[in-house]
Amino acid sequence: MTPKEPKKGDTLPPLTIPVTRTLVIAGALASRDYQDVHHDPEAARAKGAPDIFMNILTTNGLVGRYLTDHFGPDAVLRKVAIRLGVPSHPGDELVLNGTVGSVDGETVVVDVVGTNRLGRHVTGTVTLDLPGGGA
């Protein structure tokens, strides 16, 4: 259900994303990011990582998807600001959680945290317009 009038402090249902090897690689290629650490396990290990890891563009896209999935097709992303923490590797489960930080007319700001088994993978703030849906 899409809440018609989000309020400050509302929590969004979490979105759980299995971080498969396929997702890491498909996300890297769909974002035209050919850095070897996102598709070549040997190269990733040579650079000190235990395995390939998700690129920032995929994380960014998943954060955007989390909110547009929740608020529906009329929601328009205005701003997505993310900071990466621990990496997401194949086999991880990324759980995105969101809390409404503020509501101003049609504009909603949501604080997002994505965690995996290592800790916080992403923290961010997303600003959306909800035409006709705001308070």
Added chain:
Amino acid sequence: MSDLHQLLKLYEGRPAAVAGRGPDPVNRPMIRHWCEALGDTGPAYRGADAVAPATMLQVWTMPGLGGPAARSVALAEVFALLDGAGFTAVVATDCEQEYLRPLRPGDEITFDSVIESVSPRKTTRLGSGHFLTRRTEIRANGELAGIQRFRILKYAPAPPASRPAERPQPVVNRDNAGFWEGVAAHRLLIQQCDDCAERRFPWLPGCGACGSPRWTAVDASGAGTVHAYVVVHHPPAPGFDAPYAVVLVELAEGVRMISNLTGVGPGAVRIGMPVELEFQRVGEGRELPVFRPRGADA
């Protein structure tokens, strides 16, 4: 301020990319591939009025595999300075995107980017380095469509944290596979010759006494005594914490077997000590048959 940082500061405000051009206009196949990869089923990205997912903003500027990076002389110099100082590795840390208007199939993408800031040297979990922030304006058909601030860390990789080494794993082959199947089922199997009834261990294809290749696996009771031992202090071996006892156990069935002794410190091992079998898993490897003094608490 370090000399290097002083030098790097001079590049703040200088262009990072000038008159960059997206290799492809905004297009439906790339939108579809993105949505497939990310599992985004949003209806706004399909059909006649499709728009691109807003978070694809940077995708349209990516040079791709072997494509010419729209990197300015100034940015190349900053990278060369950092590489030269040992900050050779790179990781993206922050991305802020502001979307001014949706991108639609057919939009031609151009962009300009500026080196906004270079941080003093910071020490991070990955290693020490400098944060480099670029601000990019992305235009669609000449109209400002989005602004991105993108931060990377150029760092000197810290030496890999010393992880507890994995213990070497036994080599399993056709001659000894039956033994390891037994261990997996918590059985200690030895071989007995079908012709002369001689028992043997470790597993071998033929009898050492009569040469017969015919044999039967039989269960050992797991009881035995320490026939001989050494306590290893040096050299260090991966996966073993010295000092530790390596024991040669004489099983009740008459064969001898090299193993480890658990349950007591290595100083307590004595020749003739009665021991009994147990199975121990070390790390993520397979279980191993080891021995502990008989009667010692598990």
